[in-house]
Amino acid sequence: MKTGNITNHKRLGTPHVFAVVCLVGLVSACTPTLNTDKLEDEIRQWLEREENIDVKSVSCPNRIKVEAGNTVDCEAETEDGTQSTILVKLNDDEGDVSLQLDNDNDLSSSDSLTILKDEPSSEPELTDENATEPEPTEPEPADIDPNTPVIEADFVETTLKKQFREQSGIRVRSVACPGNIPVKVNDKFNCTITAINGKTIEAIVTQTNTQGGFSWNATKGLISYNKVEDLIRSGIKDQENLAVTPKCGTSQTRYIIAYTGDTFRCTAKDSRGRNIPVQVSVRSDEGQVQVKWEL
Numbered sequence: 001m002k003t004g005n006i007t008n009h010k011r012l013g014t015p016h017v018f019a020v021v022c023l024v025g026l027v028s029a030c031t032p033t034l035n036t037d038k039l040e041d042e043i044r045q046w047l048e049r050e051e052n053i054d055v056k057s058v059s060c061p062n063r064i065k066v067e068a069g070n071t072v073d074c075e076a077e078t079e080d081g082t083q084s085t086i087l088v089k090l091n092d093d094e095g096d097v098s099l100q101l102d103n104d105n106d107l108s109s110s111d112s113l114t115i116l117k118d119e120p121s122s123e124p125e126l127t128d129e130n131a132t133e134p135e136p137t138e139p140e141p142a143d144i145d146p147n148t149p150v151i152e153a154d155f156v157e158t159t160l161k162k163q164f165r166e167q168s169g170i171r172v173r174s175v176a177c178p179g180n181i182p183v184k185v186n187d188k189f190n191c192t193i194t195a196i197n198g199k200t201i202e203a204i205v206t207q208t209n210t211q212g213g214f215s216w217n218a219t220k221g222l223i224s225y226n227k228v229e230d231l232i233r234s235g236i237k238d239q240e241n242l243a244v245t246p247k248c249g250t251s252q253t254r255y256i257i258a259y260t261g262d263t264f265r266c267t268a269k270d271s272r273g274r275n276i277p278v279q280v281s282v283r284s285d286e287g288q289v290q291v292k293w294e295l
Contacts, residue, residue, distance in 0.1 A: 034064035043086055054079040068092050149183040160203055164193055169253035171196040183212050199257040220285050221259050225249040232268055232278055232291050244268035258282045
């Protein structure tokens with residue numbers, strides 16, 4: 001039996017940064033918001049009808065405040081994997097919006113449509129059928145003015161859970177963000193993402209504007225299967241002069257949360273159909289790994 005190994009010297013995680021708007025916690029719970037499901041459906045139909053694009057999925061932020069002049073970005077993925085950004089602009093307070101592809105020069109009146117608002121409910125939101133009005137998770141610090149806009153932690157958590165799952169393929173059990181964070185451009189805070197298998201990763205959230213917009217990235221402890229496969233392919237080719245097709249994870253899950261000392265397994269198939277077992281050992285939280293194979 002012959003063994004080989006190779007160690008990378010570059011991190012294998014890839015940062016994911018997303019911009020989201022309308023997260024100011026000062027907005028009343030009774031403020032009308034755009035019907036996101038309806039908006040995503042209309043964008044899909046518009047792209048297919050007007051732009052002749054085969055759309056695989058559309059994702060828009062939740063709780064888009066209905067306010068004339070408000071703008072948000074939605075993301076669309078085509079059947080061939082191409083990503084496109086659609087600028088959504090609120091034309092009035094009734095839900096009339098205009099749509100613009102990120103490579104368009106002007107908004108066109110023909111791209112306008114009306115999206116129904118989600119009417120506010122006078123009933124408190126419940127966490128489950130037996131729940132009562134939710135208790136605050138943290139006391140409000142005495143040094144924070146109660147009239148100061150704060151980031152809406154629940155919405156940040158919901159957004160991170162959805163987007164992390166969509167981009168990484170990793171199923172998420174929960175996301176925990178701190179509460180009562182005052183809105184302040186460029187300020188950062190951390191949220192903890194917990195996967196179904198119990199592994200956790202920290203997402204660094206950066207506030208991007210005074211309306212509560214933010215971007216986030218989660219890189220430390222996040223390893224790309226694609227890059228591990230590239231390392232396996234080049235290592236076996238260089239050391240064994242053997243062309244192989246590596247496989248790590250699944251077609252849906254292309255990342256793994258892993259830290260120093262963790263190991264996971266991949267395989268590599270050669271031209272004869274032989275499966276070569278590969279063990280991947282994580283050498284650092286920044287994504288340095290060592291791969292070993294047996295022939």
